[in-house]
Amino acid sequence: MEFGPKMIPLPKGFTVAGVRCGLKNKRNDLGLIVSESPATAAGVFTTNNVRAACVDYSREAVAAGTLRAIVVNSGNANCCNGEQGVRDTARMAELTGQELNIDAKSIAVGSTGVIGHLLDMSKVEKGIKEASTKLGVDARAFMDAILTTDLIEKWAWTTPGNSEVVSPQSLAQRPFTAGEDALMIGFAKGSGMIAPNMATMLGYVITDLDVTGLDISRILKRVADQSFNCVTVDGDTSTNDMLIVMANGASGKVATEEVFEAALKAVCVSLAKQIARDGEGATKLVEIRVTGTSDPKKIARTIGESPLVKTAMFGCDPNWGRILMAAGRAGVPFKTTDVRLVLSAGDEEHVLFEDNAPASFDAKRVSSSLKSDHVLIDLNLGEGETATVYTCDFGYGYVRINAEYHT
Amino acid sequence: MEFGPKMIPLPKGFTVAGVRCGLKNKRNDLGLIVSESPATAAGVFTTNNVRAACVDYSREAVAAGTLRAIVVNSGNANCCNGEQGVRDTARMAELTGQELNIDAKSIAVGSTGVIGHLLDMSKVEKGIKEASTKLGVDARAFMDAILTTDLIEKWAWTTPGNSEVVSPQSLAQRPFTAGEDALMIGFAKGSGMIAPNMATMLGYVITDLDVTGLDISRILKRVADQSFNCVTVDGDTSTNDMLIVMANGASGKVATEEVFEAALKAVCVSLAKQIARDGEGATKLVEIRVTGTSDPKKIARTIGESPLVKTAMFGCDPNWGRILMAAGRAGVPFKTTDVRLVLSAGDEEHVLFEDNAPASFDAKRVSSSLKSDHVLIDLNLGEGETATVYTCDFGYGYVRINAEYHT
Numbered sequence: 068m069e070f071g072p073k074m075i076p077l078p079k080g081f082t083v084a085g086v087r088c089g090l091k092n093k094r095n096d097l098g099l100i101v102s103e104s105p106a107t108a109a110g111v112f113t114t115n116n117v118r119a120a121c122v123d124y125s126r127e128a129v130a131a132g133t134l135r136a137i138v139v140n141s142g143n144a145n146c147c148n149g150e151q152g153v154r155d156t157a158r159m160a161e162l163t164g165q166e167l168n169i170d171a172k173s174i175a176v177g178s179t180g181v182i183g184h185l186l187d188m189s190k191v192e193k194g195i196k197e198a199s200t201k202l203g204v205d206a207r208a209f210m211d212a213i214l215t216t217d218l219i220e221k222w223a224w225t226t227p228g229n230s231e232v233v234s235p236q237s238l239a240q241r242p243f244t245a246g247e248d249a250l251m252i253g254f255a256k257g258s259g260m261i262a263p264n265m266a267t268m269l270g271y272v273i274t275d276l277d278v279t280g281l282d283i284s285r286i287l288k289r290v291a292d293q294s295f296n297c298v299t300v301d302g303d304t305s306t307n308d309m310l311i312v313m314a315n316g317a318s319g320k321v322a323t324e325e326v327f328e329a330a331l332k333a334v335c336v337s338l339a340k341q342i343a344r345d346g347e348g349a350t351k352l353v354e355i356r357v358t359g360t361s362d363p364k365k366i367a368r369t370i371g372e373s374p375l376v377k378t379a380m381f382g383c384d385p386n387w388g389r390i391l392m393a394a395g396r397a398g399v400p401f402k403t404t405d406v407r408l409v410l411s412a413g414d415e416e417h418v419l420f421e422d423n424a425p426a427s428f429d430a431k432r433v434s435s436s437l438k439s440d441h442v443l444i445d446l447n448l449g450e451g452e453t454a455t456v457y458t459c460d461f462g463y464g465y466v467r468i469n470a471e472y473h474t
Numbered sequence: 475m476e477f478g479p480k481m482i483p484l485p486k487g488f489t490v491a492g493v494r495c496g497l498k499n500k501r502n503d504l505g506l507i508v509s510e511s512p513a514t515a516a517g518v519f520t521t522n523n524v525r526a527a528c529v530d531y532s533r534e535a536v537a538a539g540t541l542r543a544i545v546v547n548s549g550n551a552n553c554c555n556g557e558q559g560v561r562d563t564a565r566m567a568e569l570t571g572q573e574l575n576i577d578a579k580s581i582a583v584g585s586t587g588v589i590g591h592l593l594d595m596s597k598v599e600k601g602i603k604e605a606s607t608k609l610g611v612d613a614r615a616f617m618d619a620i621l622t623t624d625l626i627e628k629w630a631w632t633t634p635g636n637s638e639v640v641s642p643q644s645l646a647q648r649p650f651t652a653g654e655d656a657l658m659i660g661f662a663k664g665s666g667m668i669a670p671n672m673a674t675m676l677g678y679v680i681t682d683l684d685v686t687g688l689d690i691s692r693i694l695k696r697v698a699d700q701s702f703n704c705v706t707v708d709g710d711t712s713t714n715d716m717l718i719v720m721a722n723g724a725s726g727k728v729a730t731e732e733v734f735e736a737a738l739k740a741v742c743v744s745l746a747k748q749i750a751r752d753g754e755g756a757t758k759l760v761e762i763r764v765t766g767t768s769d770p771k772k773i774a775r776t777i778g779e780s781p782l783v784k785t786a787m788f789g790c791d792p793n794w795g796r797i798l799m800a801a802g803r804a805g806v807p808f809k810t811t812d813v814r815l816v817l818s819a820g821d822e823e824h825v826l827f828e829d830n831a832p833a834s835f836d837a838k839r840v841s842s843s844l845k846s847d848h849v850l851i852d853l854n855l856g857e858g859e860t861a862t863v864y865t866c867d868f869g870y871g872y873v874r875i876n877a878e879y880h881t
Contacts, residue, residue: 117802117810147798147810149830182795183832306799374781375876382877388589391554392713395524403524403554423556425590462877466870469782470789 075206075222078250078275080104080317084201085208088194090142097194098212100137100271101167101202106315108134109284111291113308119146120156125175125309134313137271138163139177140191141213146182146306155186162192166199175311177269179215179256182306213256213269216468219345223337224252227276227322227330232337249276249318251330255338268342270295270310272334277316278327286328287312294335298343298457299371343457348464351440353380355456358447362399364454369397377461383437385410385430387419394446407447413439482613482629485657485682487511487724491608492615495601497549497594504601505619507544507678508574508609513722515541516691518698520715526553527563532582532716541720544678545570546584547598548620553589553713562593569599573606582718584676586622586663589713620663620676623875626752630744631659634683634729634737639744656683656725658737662745675749677702677717679741684723685734693735694719701742705750705864706778750864755871758847760787762863765854769806771861776804777851784868790844792817792837794826801853814854820846
């Protein structure tokens with residue numbers, strides 16, 4: 068079967084729905100993912116000390132090892148709402164369980180949107196009832212229901228064992244042919260680690276692989292560390308972040324740890340890049356790769372969070388001094404004599420600093436190449452491991468979105 | 475004697491100069507501070523792993539315990555220039571020593587400006603010669619020589635033992651009368667922890683107090699932790715930061731530790747606030763006061779560096795959800811049930827969150843009060859110590875300055 072840009076497949080035994088219940092203007096705001104049988108499940112959640120009620124609820128649901136469904140709303144994060152917020156989250160699971168005739172404890176709950184406003188539960192109840200009657204294969208309706216300030220939908224799928232990942236970007240280039248294989252697909256939203264007052268990165272990955280015998284929690288944690296945890300838009304960690312994977316075995320195909328982890332990593336890295344590229348006000352994806360030292364990830368993250376580096380990328384300025392400054396303040400020792408800094412953008416590669424001195428480069432040409440929508444900052448600090456962080460540039464759009472939004 | 479806005483006094487036994495040697499356009503770019511006798515000295519320096527040569531040179535000069543002079547240039551940070559940079563810094567001290575007939579090792583060197591370009595030493599040499607012939611009491615000429623993207627000059631002085639600090643802001647309100655007392659004055663520059671590609675926070679404090687018997691290094695470190703180290707504009711730590719104090723005893727007044735420390739703290743806190751208020755693109759000073767938890771300063775700093783909080787302040791939006799989100803991600807445990815958040819701006823004080831729930835407040839009125847040029851975010855998280863951080867808001871101006879500047 069051939070998939071074009073408009074078609075998004077679902078793994079066997081899963082249905083989804085997305086409806087509009089009135090929490091958000093003009094767009095869907097309540098979504099459901101349902102597995103016909105209990106799916107082995109795992110999750111990773113925000114480490115923010117200020118957490119939405121749904122994070123605690125879902126963590127407990129996932130801890131049981133299987134899930135039947137995920138219910139998620141956008142337009143309201145249900146965070147910092149005290150005891151009433153806790154009750155409302157439980158009520159969302161309860162209502163969903165009643166409609167689907169499944170145990171409320173087998174349902175994860177997600178919320179994303181503004182902090183500190185109580186959920187309008189009459190709208191939520193109406194939405195859950197309607198979504199339950201509309202379960203089907205319309206993944207686009209579901210995706211629309213989880214977005215907030217996102218400009219583009221974010222999904223990625225693969226047929227496990229196949230190294231190719233299909234995403235909106237790849238499908239725009241060419242169609243993709245898949246057989247009756249098992250399938251893994253991930254949906255994500257997030258336009259910052261936190262979007263403008265509308266919290267949250269959400270990620271849901273579902274597959275019909277049979278993961279019997281695998282410790283998918285451990286695998287998910289490893290994969291999250293190499294994908295979503297490598298994204299930074301503004302360094303601000305949301306109160307509602309969650310990433311959940313469900314595997315229901317409906318394809319009958321038993322996954323090895325290698326196949327499952329490779330597929331999960333491919334899907335999550337694709338989603339992570341999609342989130343960075345769609346960062347608030349972003350004009351480009353900036354990939355930061357650091358090699359060497361005792362903690363290359365800390366250095367990569369410090370560079371990726373530096374407003375001075377990010378504004379330079381927005382301005383297409385090959386300002387290597389800011390990159391070295393940010394690396395230097397990360398608190399990880401290295402010698403400037405070991406530094407080699409290479410910038411790749413478009414089809415060009417430019418050495419900016421090596422041998423303890425600025426390299427000679429054509430600043431105008433480098434600046435011109437930085438107009439590309441994907442820039443790679445490659446900083447080599449000696450022997451050792453490599454860490455990659457995904458971020459975006461930082462321009463007027465970010466200020467506009469975040470300063471002109473009013474609570 | 476009465477001091478109006480245009481007059482800046484110097485302590486006895488100090489002379490200064492500022493001249494234009496051509497490193498910067500149209501403004502002074504080379505400055506000198508000279509003490510007629512060896513002054514007891516102490517310094518604190520950037521912790522950035524990528525450091526300018528002048529930082530290492532000055533640290534060593536200060537370690538000897540006394541200084542005769544400080545030579546500083548703007549327009550070029552002389553950073554990341556390898557061995558040539560190290561030689562040029564030493565040459566600046568050597569030339570100054572020759573002109574003033576003092577030991578080059580008794581001279582601290584400061585540089586601020588663009589990273590990664592060699593100093594034009596013929597210009598620097600000319601500047602040092604000229605400045606040496608112009609030593610006098612024109613503090614304004616000196617200050618002009620150390621500024622980069624700063625919009626306003628930053629200085630603060632006090633007569634030790636007197637709690638009043640005189641700054642450009644206070645003098646604009648009323649003149650100040652001082653007698654023939656000992657004097658302490660500080661000069662600073664810095665429009666970000668790092669200014670746009672023109673590195674650096676510089677601070678120089680000079681006094682004619684006699685500090686015999688005092689450990690001024692220890693005192694300076696304590697004071698820096700409560701003043702300059704509480705400033706964050708963009709979280710980016712410069713490669714050239716330095717704060718040096720010189721006390722030459724010319725007033726004959728012997729200082730107790732209490733008097734010296736109180737005066738130094740008053741001057742440094744005033745300068746720190748002046749730097750935050752003049753942050754790149756800033757429209758207001760934002761003071762963040764956090765009480766309670768095991769590390770209130772870490773929480774205050776995380777709030778102060780959050781782009782979402784800073785854009786909300788720019789937009790005059792009382793977006794308390796972002797403040798709690800930032801506090802929560804600082805990695806310091808607290809309970810949301812203990813949170814009390816108060817915003818003060820203009821003459822008004824508004825409780826935004828308490829008793830584990832949003833307080834009821836008039837959002838329009840709070841927003842209107844946020845138009846003030848000084849906002850205090852007061853976050854109480856329970857019993858314990860209080861820490862204060864000084865920052866500014868974050869608007870289009872920051873992006874303009876940092877994205878449109880080209881190397």
